[in-house]
Structure formats: C-alpha cells, structure tokens
Amino acid sequence: MDARESSGSASAQKATRDIYLPPERRKISGGDTTHISAKEFSIYYGEFEAVKRVSADILSKYVTAIIGPSGCGKSTFLRSINRMNDLIPSCHTTGALLFDGQDIYGKFTDEVLLRKKVGMVFQKPNPFPKSIFDNIAYGPRLHGVNDKKKLMEIVERSLKKAAIWDEVCDRLDKNALGLSGGQQQRICVARTLAVEPEVLLLDEPTSALDPKATAKIEDLIQELRGSYTIMIVTHNMQQASRVSDSTMFFYEGVLVEHASTAQLFTNPKDPMTEDYITGRFS
Amino acid sequence: MNIGTRKILDRSFTAVGIGSIIVMAIALMIVVLPIITNGIGAVFFTGTVEHRKMLFSEFKRGDSEGLSSEVASSERYRSKVYDMLTGFETELETMAPEKKVEYKAKYAQVRAALQALLGPLPGDSAPMLTRFKYGQTRWEKSEEKLHDLLYESKWDNSNPDVMSKEYFVSRAIGFQGTSLVKLFPYVKDNLEKMLLPEFTVYWGFITDSSVDSHFFGGIWPEIQGTFFLAVGAMLFAFPLGVVAAVYFTEYARPGFLNSMLRSANSTLAGVPSIVFGMFGLAFFINTLKVSESKSVIAGALTLAIMILPTIIRAAEEAILAVPKTYREASLSLGSTKWNTIATVILPAALPGILTGGVISLGRAAGETAPIIFTAAVSVGSAIGLADVFSSPTPALSWNIYNLASEHEAASQIRHVQYGMVLALVSIVLMLNLSAIVLRARISKKLKG
Ligand SMILES: Nc1ncnc2c1ncn2[C@@H]1O[C@H](COP(=O)(O)OP(=O)(O)OP(=O)(O)O)[C@@H](O)[C@H]1O
Ligand SMILES: [Mg+2]
Numbered sequence: 001m002d003a004r005e006s007s008g009s010a011s012a013q014k015a016t017r018d019i020y021l022p023p024e025r026r027k028i029s030g031g032d033t034t035h036i037s038a039k040e041f042s043i044y045y046g047e048f049e050a051v052k053r054v055s056a057d058i059l060s061k062y063v064t065a066i067i068g069p070s071g072c073g074k075s076t077f078l079r080s081i082n083r084m085n086d087l088i089p090s091c092h093t094t095g096a097l098l099f100d101g102q103d104i105y106g107k108f109t110d111e112v113l114l115r116k117k118v119g120m121v122f123q124k125p126n127p128f129p130k131s132i133f134d135n136i137a138y139g140p141r142l143h144g145v146n147d148k149k150k151l152m153e154i155v156e157r158s159l160k161k162a163a164i165w166d167e168v169c170d171r172l173d174k175n176a177l178g179l180s181g182g183q184q185q186r187i188c189v190a191r192t193l194a195v196e197p198e199v200l201l202l203d204e205p206t207s208a209l210d211p212k213a214t215a216k217i218e219d220l221i222q223e224l225r226g227s228y229t230i231m232i233v234t235h236n237m238q239q240a241s242r243v244s245d246s247t248m249f250f251y252e253g254v255l256v257e258h259a260s261t262a263q264l265f266t267n268p269k270d271p272m273t274e275d276y277i278t279g280r281f282s
Numbered sequence: 283m284n285i286g287t288r289k290i291l292d293r294s295f296t297a298v299g300i301g302s303i304i305v306m307a308i309a310l311m312i313v314v315l316p317i318i319t320n321g322i323g324a325v326f327f328t329g330t331v332e333h334r335k336m337l338f339s340e341f342k343r344g345d346s347e348g349l350s351s352e353v354a355s356s357e358r359y360r361s362k363v364y365d366m367l368t369g370f371e372t373e374l375e376t377m378a379p380e381k382k383v384e385y386k387a388k389y390a391q392v393r394a395a396l397q398a399l400l401g402p403l404p405g406d407s408a409p410m411l412t413r414f415k416y417g418q419t420r421w422e423k424s425e426e427k428l429h430d431l432l433y434e435s436k437w438d439n440s441n442p443d444v445m446s447k448e449y450f451v452s453r454a455i456g457f458q459g460t461s462l463v464k465l466f467p468y469v470k471d472n473l474e475k476m477l478l479p480e481f482t483v484y485w486g487f488i489t490d491s492s493v494d495s496h497f498f499g500g501i502w503p504e505i506q507g508t509f510f511l512a513v514g515a516m517l518f519a520f521p522l523g524v525v526a527a528v529y530f531t532e533y534a535r536p537g538f539l540n541s542m543l544r545s546a547n548s549t550l551a552g553v554p555s556i557v558f559g560m561f562g563l564a565f566f567i568n569t570l571k572v573s574e575s576k577s578v579i580a581g582a583l584t585l586a587i588m589i590l591p592t593i594i595r596a597a598e599e600a601i602l603a604v605p606k607t608y609r610e611a612s613l614s615l616g617s618t619k620w621n622t623i624a625t626v627i628l629p630a631a632l633p634g635i636l637t638g639g640v641i642s643l644g645r646a647a648g649e650t651a652p653i654i655f656t657a658a659v660s661v662g663s664a665i666g667l668a669d670v671f672s673s674p675t676p677a678l679s680w681n682i683y684n685l686a687s688e689h690e691a692a693s694q695i696r697h698v699q700y701g702m703v704l705a706l707v708s709i710v711l712m713l714n715l716s717a718i719v720l721r722a723r724i725s726k727k728l729k730g
Contacts, residue, residue, distance in 0.1 A: 082614060084614060087609070087610070087613070112616050112618050115615065115616040115617075116615075116616030120610075120614040122607060122610060122614075124607060126605070126607035126608065126610065126611045127611075128608060128611065128612070128630075129608075129629075129728035129729065138615060138617075138625070139615040139616065139617075142615060142616060142617050142625075143616065175727070175728070175729065177728075188611070191611075192614070192615065195615055195616060
C-alpha cells in the first residue's frame with residue numbers, strides 16, 4: 001500500500017477531522033493529517049484474535065483515548081503501533097497498520113527506527129536502575145549523541161517538558177528508583193520525549209499513581225497536545241473526557257465506536273458505548 | 283487456629299531455626315578452629331637456632347654476626363655432647379666383642395636421635411638431602427625428638443587378645459655403667475641452650491619457595507599456582523558462560539535442541555570432578571595438544587569446563603530475574619536487542635552473574651581432581667607468566683592432598699599442610715568476601 005492511498009484524499013481527511021473533533025478543540029495547526037491508520041487490522045495471539053479487523057484513522061498532534069472493559073484488546077492495539085508485541089512470539093497480525101503511510105508490519109520496516117518515532121510510556125513506571133541523568137540520556141546516547149553539553153541540554157529540555165525539572169534538577173546523578181511513583185512516571189515520559197518521537201503511546205499511565213500525581217500527568221498531556229500525536233489507554237472515563245480529543249471504544253477486540261470525545265461521551269451512537277460509559281457494565 | 287497454638291507454632295519454629303544454626307556454627311568451629319590454630323603455627327612458632335641457620339644458608343636471610351655468635355654459644359653446649367660421643371666410641375673399642383655388638387646397635391639409635399635433634403654430628407659425612415643438614419628447626423618438634431632420644435619405644439604384645447600397646451623404656455638404663463649414661467640428663471637439661479628457642483614470625487612461609495619438598499621454606503609456588511589456575515579458568519569460563527547464558531535466555535528458540543542443550547548443561551554441573559580431570563587429559567593434552575604434558579593452561583581449561591555449567595546457570599537465572607519492564611523500556615526507546623542486552627539487561631543482572639562467578643572461582647581454586655592429570659606437580663618453583671603454556675605448577679589443593687597422603691615424611695611437616703589449608707581457606711574466603719562487597723555495592727547503585 002502506498003502513502004497516497006492510506007492518507008486518503010484531502011477531502012476525506014477533512015471529513016475524518018470533522019467527525020472526530022469538536023469545534024472548540026480544532027485549533028491545532030498541522031493537526032489535519034492522518035498519522036496512524038488501521039485498515040482491517042487484526043492481532044492474534046496464536047489462534048486467538050485479540051483485536052478484530054479494526055479500521056481507524058488517528059490524526060496527527062491530537063490526543064486519542066482508548067477505552068473499553070478489561071481484556072478487550074486496548075493494550076494489544078496500542079502496543080502493536082510500536083511493535084512491542086514482537087516480544088510475544090505467538091503474536092501476529094493481518095490487515096494493515098500504517099504509520100505516515102508506511103506499513104508498520106511491512107517486510108522492510110525497521111522496528112528500531114519505528115520505535116524511535118513512536119515512544120511509549122507504560123502502566124507501571126519503569127525507569128532504569130540508573131541515575132536520573134542516565135535515564136533521560138539513554139535514548140539520545142543510543143542515537144549517537146555523546147557530547148556531554150548537548151546531552152545536558154536534551155536532559156534539561158526533556159525534564160522541563162515533562163514538568164519534573166524543578167523537582168529533580170539538583171539530584172540528576174541520583175538513582176531514578178529513589179523517586180516517588182508519580183515522579184518516576186514523569187521521568188519515564190521525559191525519557192521518551194528525549195528521543196524526540198512523533199507519537200506518544202501511554203498505556204494506563206496513571207493507574208499506579210495517586211490523584212495528585214495523576215493530575216500532573218494529565219496536565220502534562222495537555223502541555224504536549226499539539227506537539228505530539230498522543231494515544232492514551234485509560235479505564236478512567238473522566239480522564240478520557242478531560243484529556244482527549246477523540247475516543248475509541250473497544251469491546252472484545254472490536255472497535256465499536258470512534259468519535260470525538262465530546263460526542264462519544266454526550267451522544268454515543270452505539271448502545272453498547274452508552275452502556276459502558278454510563279457504567280452499566282465494565 | 284487459635285492464637286495460643288499459633289504463638290506456640292511460631293516460637294517452636296524460631297527455636298528449631300536457632301537450634302540448627304547453633305549446631306551448624308559448632309560444626310563449623312570444630313572444622314575451622316584446628317585449621318586456624320595449626321595453620322597459624324606455620325608462620326608463628328618457636329624457632330630454634332637451626333631454623334635461623336637454615337634461613338641464612340638456604341635463603342640468605344638473617345644477620346650473619348648475630349647468627350655466628352648464636353651458633354658459637356650453642357656449640358659450647360653441644361661440644362660436651364660430641365665429647366661424650368667420642369668418649370663412648372673409644373670405650374666401645376675396649377669392650378668384649380658380644381657387648382660391643384649389643385652396644386653398637388643401641389648407640390646407632392642414640393646417634394640417629396641426636397642427629398634429628400642437633401643436625402649432623404662430627405664425623406658424619408655431608409648429608410645429601412637438605413632436611414638432614416639441620417637439626418630441629420621447631421621447638422615443639424625438638425621436644426618430641428628429645429623424647430625419642432631419652433626413651434626407646436617398645437611394643438607389648440604379650441596378651442594376644444588385646445591390641446599390642448606401645449610403652450617406653452629409658453635408654454639411659456641400657457647404657458648403665460658406661461660413660462654415655464651421663465649424656466641423657468645432659469641433653470635434657472641443656473637442650474634449650476643447644477637449640478636457643480625463640481619466638482619466630484616467618485612470613486616467608488607465604489612468600490618463599492619450598493626447600494627439599496616442603497621440609498623447609500614456604501608455599502608461594504602453591505599459592506601462585508592456585509591463583510593462576512583459578513584466574514585462568516575464570517578468564518575462559520566467565521565470558522563464555524555469560525555469552526552462553528545470553529544465548530539461552532535471549533536468542534535460543536524454544537524447541538528440542540534448546541531443551542537438550544539445557545539438560546546437558548544441568549547434567550554437566552553434576553558430573554564428578556575427577557571425570558573432568560580425565561577429560562582434560564584426554565581432550566586438552568592428548569587430542570588438542572595445548573601443551574606437551576601437564577601445564578597451567580591445560581589445568582585452567584579443564585577447570586573452566588568444570589565450572590562453566592555453574593556460571594551459565596547462575597547467569598541465566600540472573601538474566602531471567604531482570605524485570606521485563608526494563609527490556610520493554612529500552613526497546614521502546616529505539617534500542618536494538620543487542621544494545622538492550624548490553625546496556626540494560628547485563629548491568630541489572632551483574633550482581634547475580636558475579637555471585638555465580640565467584641562461587642565458581644572458589645570452586646576452581648579448591649578442586650583437586652581436575653588438575654591431578656592436567657596441571658599439578660607436588661614440588662616445583664613458582665613459574666613465570668610466560669611459562670603457563672608449557673609448565674605444570676604446584677597448587678594448594680593438590681599439595682594438601684599430597685602432603686597428607688603421599689609425602690614420605692608427612693608426619694614431620696604437618697604444620698606446612700595446615701598452613702596450606704589455612705591459605706586455601708583464606709583465599710576462598712577472601713574471594714567470597716570481596717564478591718559480597720562488590721555485589722552489595724552494585725546492588726546499592728542499582729537500587730539508588
Ligand atoms: N501474551 C499474550 N498471550 C496470549 N493472549 C494474550 C496475551 N496478552 C494478552 N492476551 C489476551 O488478549 C486479550 C487482550 O488483552 P489486552 O492486554 O490487550 O487487554 P486490555 O484491554 O489491555 O486489558 P486491561 O484493561 O486489563 O489492560 C485478552 O483476552 C488477553 O487475555
Ligand atoms: Mg492493558
């Protein structure tokens with residue numbers, strides 16, 4: 001599949017955008033191209049189809065939330081975008097998942113390069129058992145930055161972006177595992193930002209955090225909105241409606257509804273979505 | 283379960299736990315205390331003038347003036363002994379033939395006992411073996427030798443129903459009526475003046491080579507040999523083992539071949555060490571011909587093969603214990619698999635890998651069987667680093683066995699054997715201690 005076909009014509013794109021975004025949120029420049037696009041995309045664990053023939057377009061620089069009951073395939077879908085599922089030997093896919101028009105599961109796709117562009121923050125904060133500085137500098141070093149001054153610049157910029165610079169600037173050489181859970185999670189965000197990705201995948205980034213730390217991460221997502229394409233998996237409906245522009249609702253591997261967050265939460269088209277967001281099942 | 287029963291259960295578990303620890307500690311004490319007390323005797327002991335003579339002529343150590351004045355003062359007392367001997371020899375000539383034969387045999391025994399105490403007597407030809415060039419160098423041994431001089435050992439087997447018993451007869455009685463009878467009380471009273479015992483600290487035990495197969499001197503060649511063998515084995519086995527563990531945990535596809543390899547590895551870990559010794563001889567020396575005959579390199583390779591399974595297993599477990607989240611984090615940042623292993627997995631697994639390594643190092647240092655046919659000799663000098671490819675070496679483990687069982691005068695040099703045991707135990711202990719410290723430091727760095 002080539003790039004033109006995947007991103008569709010300009011008018012089709014505009015249509016997608018109009019569906020997904022409420023007018024008051026439609027103010028991001030450059031936020032009108034399809035960044036990630038799934039076409040009849042299925043993910044299997046062996047014989048088991050965990051994500052079923054999903055088709056969806058995800059717009060550049062907006063925040064997309066993924067909700068759905070436990071085990072419905074949210075993480076599986078999210079992890080397929082940066083090919084973290086490669087770690088599971090039984091996992092394979094059919095259909096197409098395109099990133100900038102390139103098939104992520106194409107034969108010639110370099111998954112290492114892809115992951116550089118598609119960063120991920122995990123449910124449980126997972127800083128390396130290294131100093132804060134080394135944690136943030138890990139990615140840049142990997143990609144060839146070795147100059148101490150330049151690294152310092154990147155570290156400072158990333159920590160500031162992740163809104164944790166003030167809390168750690170005087171102890172960059174201390175082990176990151178000595179920080180609180182909320183701080184660790186923001187370190188992980190900063191670590192991902194230091195690689196300068198285009199996409200940020202967040203898999204329940206606040207489920208291990210207290211409300212205060214959660215609020216900080218949510219603020220952070222608002223900060224980053226407009227600079228990165230962000231996808232966030234969450235079980236917290238309020239969180240989804242607070243931080244996202246569009247929302248995808250999954251149920252048993254099927255993408256039931258994908259619409260602008262405002263619409264999905266106020267006026268869901270599918271009765272199943274309504275049941276879920278009103279808490280009739282979970 | 284009610285609270286009373288629960289408490290009793292808890293208490294009894296505590297009691298049993300403490301009890302078993304105490305039993306173990308006592309057992310350890312029983313093993314270790316004699317090693318320490320006897321082993322220390324190899325360095326700290328009461329040495330005689332003979333020891334100082336030996337040091338001076340064999341190792342060129344000590345001050346010659348002090349020594350000659352000491353020798354002069356001891357000779358003053360010894361010359362009386364020599365005079366008594368010549369006196370008796372003249373007396374012997376004048377005796378009736380049967381008496382002469384009887385006394386001659388007894389006299390030879392006295393002379394031998396005196397030689398053991400004081401070294402060569404006037405009129406003796408120069409001895410070939412160094413051990414006969416000197417009298418007793420250690421005071422506690424001279425007291426034993428004095429007993430040999432004063433008493434003749436006899437065996438009482440008059441009663442066939444019980445084991446024969448040793449008993450002692452004073453030699454002086456046998457010489458009643460001759461001039462030699464004065465010799466026994468004289469030696470007894472003046473032994474100290476003839477041997478000049480003095481508290482001695484002989485650090486050379488650690489740094490000297492041995493003289494006359496461990497009769498005198500130290501155990502440096504053994505210490506060095508042990509070090510070469512153990513470190514050599516590590517140099518081969520550690521990198522190989524870690525690489526193999528990385529392969530097993532990160533690259534190998536699960537399947538028949540993989541499970542075969544793993545069970546082969548586990549089996550190898552349980553093979554008796556003597557089998558490795560035979561294998562080393564057959565493979566490294568006879569087939570690969572890494573050296574003409576026994577050599578340090580052949581021994582180190584054999585030990586390496588022996589400890590490899592342990593290292594692989596420890597490294598595998600350490601790698602598997604690294605949280606999956608580290609791997610995910612690294613890969614999600616655009617790291618390659620190899621880079622993730624090198625910069626995240628291995629550093630995080632390092633404490634566990636090191637622990638396995640040091641346990642193996644201790645084992646390599648202590649094993650005897652694998653080096654019997656491949657590297658060890660009973661006596662030898664310290665070899666240079668360049669000789670490891672061609673020369674065999676003495677080593678502590680082998681020489682402890684050798685001194686305990688095969689040495690022709692094992693009972694004479696127990697202190698050397700104990701000294702070696704202590705040295706080996708200390709080396710292994712030091713290795714383990716440094717590993718614990720290293721491990722603690724790395725873990726602390728990892729934990730923050
Ligand atoms: N490694 C795996 N092997 C086999 N099946 C898996 C694997 N991981 C997940 N699954 C299955 O795939 C389905 C989707 O799992 P996934 O983790 O994506 O759910 P989720 O929506 O993220 O759930 P949660 O909200 O609990 O995180 C589940 O039925 C799960 O059992
Ligand atoms: Mg999940």
